[in-house]
Amino acid sequence: MLLTLALVMTCGPQGLNGAPPTARPNIVFAIADDWGWPHASAYGDPAIKTPNFDAVASEGVLWEHAYVSSPSCTPSRGAIITGQHFFRLGAGASLWCHWPAGEFAEYPALLAQAGYHVGSWRKAWGPGKTAGDLPPGGKAYPSVDGFFEERTDGQPFCLWLGASDPHRGYELGSGERAGIDPDKVHLSPHLPDVPEVRGDIADYGFEVQRFDRDVGRVRKRLAQMGELENTLFIVTGDHGMPFPRCKGNVYDSGVRVPLAIAWPERVPAGRVVTDFVSLTDLAPTILEAAGVGVPAEMTGRSLFATLLSSKEGRVEAHRDHVIFGRERHVPAQDAPEREGYPVRAIRTDDFLYVRNVHPDRWPAGTPDHETCASRGSWLADCDNGPTKLWLWEHREDEAVRALYALSFGKRVGRELYDLRVDPHQLRNVAEEPGYAEVRVALSDRLTRALRLAGDPRVTGSLAVLEGHTYLGGGGGRWPYK
Ligand SMILES: [Ca+2]
Structure with missing residues (x-):
């Protein structure tokens, strides 16, 4: 794909209080692995404490509606790095792929070209393999100290602060021993309210x-270096928690993630913004903050203007929806092609289609x-763990059957959820007569958005998405214990 550069702007406007512009900002992108909304104290989680995420939010902006492009590690991270929807990334649209190195603009590489360390x-991009000279997230360092040791004095830096938390196992x-009260955890109503599940959460x-403590340590270090004020500091997750009907799914439990962004020198603090944000918007935001041209191929839309404003709530009226979806997570179908479970969806304030x-x-x-035992593909699109096991072992119980079906049963071709009365997206009203008009309108809107973004599932070139070799092992290997 050709790299067409469309220069958006260079770092020019004045800082806060009319102060003169300063040096190019540092970028720290902190991403947890499998951390979903609303599991941060800034969002009101009653049990999980995230003082460092909360500090970023209070020093900058807390985003209420941030969504990944795809609820699976590899495509979600590929979409972040390229500022493009996962379905544009060829093999990169699926988990455990060969990264198509050199085919797409990557914000870390663009910053390196612009002189950033x-x-x-x-964990940065992945899991998967890349033939490129450098991983898509930039050179991997064994420690944050090692990263800073190779920085030239005064050089702006761009650090991808990854984590394997809270990925299983x-x-x-461990939660209860650390003082997290299982009786107080946030329990989505699609999960059974039993001690095994509460303990798992x-x-x-x-x-x-x-993970939050890792964020705090790096923030403390930046403060000691005198760099925190001029750092664009972003904290988020790559998709929802690794529980049934969460990770790998396009409900809020799978695609909605925490997001906080601070830059004390430039971004007015203490705001809550309700604009719909796709994490594909971050790469253009980072590039614009660094004064680097945003490639036209990036489908994400920069949040820079909103960050620099002092506005709250719905700042940009057009940010009233997001689209997301999935291709193959783990090959988990009892079918020869084993191509996964492709989905596309659109989320607005009131509906999920x-x-x-x-x-x-x-x-x-x-x-x-x-x-499927010999192929290790038992319910393989859901990570093994106590909650999955409990649902499996109680799947025939009268009181559990419906919950089991929500997570593991087959679904119909179209689902519509009215979030005004069903915020947890549990009752599909797609076929109810009163919703026909909304359903058709959202389906059309989704198709238009996908076509505009060049989704091969709409434009018809499916070979771009399918048939890529899966490089990983099984996700739900039997026996499950
Ligand atoms: Ca992940």
């Missing part, structure tokens, strides 16, 4: 808090462990 610590009981919370491209397939992978 660029690198990553812990968890240490059983507390253990997830333990790892969220560990979902298009399941292959409702004949299993959304979380086939549940038939006897025929």
Whole structure:
């Protein structure tokens, strides 16, 4: 793909209080692995404490409606790095792929070309393999100290602060031992309210808090270096929590993530913004903040103007929706092609409309462990853990059957949720007569948005998305214990 540069602006406007513009900002992008909304104390989580995320939010902007492009590690991270929707990334649209190095503009590489010291610590792009000279997130450093040791004095830097938290596996009981009360955890109503599940969520919370401490350590270090004021500091997650009907799904539990952005020198503090944001918007934002031209191929839209404003609530009227979707997560279908469970969806304030491209397939992978044991693909699109196990073992219970079906049962081709009365997206009203008009309007709007963004599922060149080799192992290997 040709790199067409359209120079947006150079760093020019004055700083806060009319102060003269300063040096180009540093960029720190902190991303947790499998951390979903609303699991931060800034969003009101009753049990999980995230003082460092909260500090970024209070020093800058807390975003209420941030969504990933795809609820799977590799495509979500590829979309962030390229500022483009996952479905434009060819092999990069699926988990565990060969990264199409050199085909797409990558913000870390563009910053390196502009003179930034660029690198990553812990999980950046992936899982997958790249043939490029450098990983898409920049050179991987074994420590944050090592990253700064290679920086030239005064050189602006761009650090990808990764984490493997709160990805599974968890240490059983770690949450409660760390003081997280299982009775108080945020429990989505699609999950059973039983001690096993509450404990599992507390253990997830333990790892969220560990990530938050990593963020705090780096912020403290930047403060000691005198660099915190002129750093664009972003904290988010790559998709929702690794629980049934969360990660890998296009409901809020899978695609909605925490997001806070601060830049004390330039961004007015203490604001809450409700604009709909796709994490594809971050690459253009970072480039604009650094005074680097934004490639026209990036479908994301810069948040820079909103960051520099003092506005709150819905700042830009056109940011009233986002689109997202998925291709193959883990190959988990009991079918020869094993191409995954492709989905596209659109989310507005009031509705979520979902298009399941292959409702004949299993959304979380086939549940038939006897025929699939040898291939290790039992419910493989959902990470193994105590919550999945509890649902499996109680799937025939009268009180559990419906919950099990929400997570693991087959779905219909189209789903519509009225968030005004069903905020947790549990009751599909797509076929109810009173919703026909809304359903058709959202379906049309989704198709238009996908066509505009060049989605091969709409434009018809499916070979771009399918048939790529899966380079990983099984996600839900049987036996499950
Ligand atoms: Ca992840």
